[in-house]
Amino acid sequence: MPYLASRLYGTPLLIARPKLEVILGVVARKFAGDTLATPPPSRTDSGLGGDLQVQDGIAILPILGTLVRRSSYIGAASGLTSYHEIEAMAEQAFADPQVRAVLLEIDSSGGEAGGVFDLAQRLRQLAQTSGKPLWAIADEVALSAAYAIACAADRLWLTRTAEVGSIGVVAVHIDESVADAKAGLNYTFLHAGAHKVDGHPHAPLPATVAADIQADIEQLYTQFIALVAGFRRLPPKAIRDTEARVYRGEAALQAGLADQIGTRAEAITALQRQLAMSAGRSLRTKAAALSAARTPPRSQPSPKEISMNDHNPVTPVDDAQEHTTPNSSPTPAQSPQTQPLDEAAITAQVEHRLRRQLAELTEIAAQAKRLGVTVDPAQALARGVTPDALRQSVLKQAAERDVAQDIVAEAPQQPQTKPQSVADSPLVKAAQAYGARQ
Structure with missing residues (x-):
């Protein structure tokens, strides 16, 4: 209890008022001597806390419950999630080559101020360094410290009834x-340093002490505002x-x-x-770069139309080739193929x-x-795999899986009958009789 009290009293918190009232009410009952049942540790979706999940290349990072800088043995049972735990899961997700994006799934009313701004900056840094999108969804609450973390995302979704803010x-x-x-107690503090026991509860x-605490709160408030405004x-x-x-x-x-209202599934689909x-833009960029490297000499005209079967579009020749002198007119020998290409049309194709x-590819x-x-x-698509090649790969994997299942299948309980000889086949005997009559 002294440990829990030190995390609640006399220290700045980034937490929504209703949640704070609930926590203070429970702690006050405990201080009064009430016995409160402690739930068993749980890390399921129905409880608080959770593990990193990867779904179709998207890492879903849970940020649930009351947020603290460091959790302890009471973390899982009391519904605490630590900033260090969130950072470790984020580093794991962004470093995973199979992960192409990260979604923060947030349901928290906030918590401690210490460490939250550093965590938010760290999440934004990981996203920028890796080049992987970082999205967040408030499902159903992202308040105070939790909102500071949510702001680090490139795009913030929220469910229809979700709450955000409390900045x-x-x-x-x-x-x-x-x-x-009333209890007949009188506390005397012997100390050195005028501010050593500032804010004690007795x-x-x-x-003057209240003014100092308020100044600290205002400084943290300014940092909070700057963080949200910047993100x-x-x-x-x-x-x-x-x-x-x-x-x-x-x-x-x-x-x-x-940024947008929607369900968790809708946010994942949009991501x-x-x-x-x-991936399509990346492929177009690579195609354009390769096309530029293969630009034909000035003396060779380039085809205007691009076949849909071509792997790389052909870059048009320099406009200087197609220009005539001011006083000249195009000759009949000039074909449409020698006219400058329309870059917009090429891009559209x-x-x-x-x-x-x-x-x-999606259908396959x-x-x-x-x-x-x-x-x-x-x-x-990003790797340039054609639909035909992907289809063959899928069929091959499915066939290999079926063969493997056949190999490990149990043998039948009853022995099979001996295969019939070819000479005993009625068809063979009929053919032999017919040949004897000829």
Whole structure:
């Protein structure tokens, strides 16, 4: 209990008021001598806490329950999630080559101030260094310290009834002097250093000590505002003007504190779509670079139309080839192939081809899933795998799996009958009789 009290009283907190009231109420009952049942440690979705999950190349990182800098033996049972634990899971996810994006799944009313700003900056740094998208969804609560973490994401979703905000700082001081007097207790602190026992609970809080605590809160509040304003690209005044209000659903979008409303599944689908589009852009960039390297000499005209079967579009020749002198006119010998190419048309053709290929790859992936083979269509597109090649690969994997299952299958219980000889076949005997008559 002394450990828990030290984390609650006399220290700045980034936590929503309703959650703080619940915690203080429970702790006060404990201090009063009530016996409170301690639940068994749990790390399931129904409880608080959770483990990193990877779904179709997207790492889902849970940020649940009350947030603290370091958890202890009471962490799992009391629903605490530590900033160090979140950072370790994030580093694991961004370093995993199979992970292409990270989604923060947040359901927390906040917690301790110490360490949260460093964690938010670390998450943004990991995303930028790895080049992998970092998204977040408030499902159902991302308040105070939890919102500071959510702001590190490139895009913040929230469910229809979710709450975000509470951008503020709070500290609690408890005055036990009246209760001490009723109990016949009188505390005397012997100390060196004028501020050594500032804010102790066995006397009313002096005005000078209250001013010092308030100054510390204001400094943390300024840091909180700067962090949110920088990550959300909003003026600091707009964040300060929220006055730590809590915003739900559409109101959060209007305040600029979130980007989109949707379910967890919808957020994952949208993130997968962005990954596929990024893969397509990457492929177009590589194709353009390769095309530029293969530009034909000036004396050789380039075809205007690009075949959909071509692996690399042909870059048009320099416009100087196609220009005539000011006083001359085009001759009949000049064919449409020698005219300058329309770069917009080329880009449109390439994009059309990529969309068609992605659609085919996605359809093959759906068919493969029914065969028990996992396929990532966006990754296949980025690697330049053609639909035919992917289809053959899926069939081969499915066949190999079926053969393996046949090999380990149990032999039948009853022995099989001896195979019939070819000479005993009725067809063979009939053929022999017919030949004898001829």
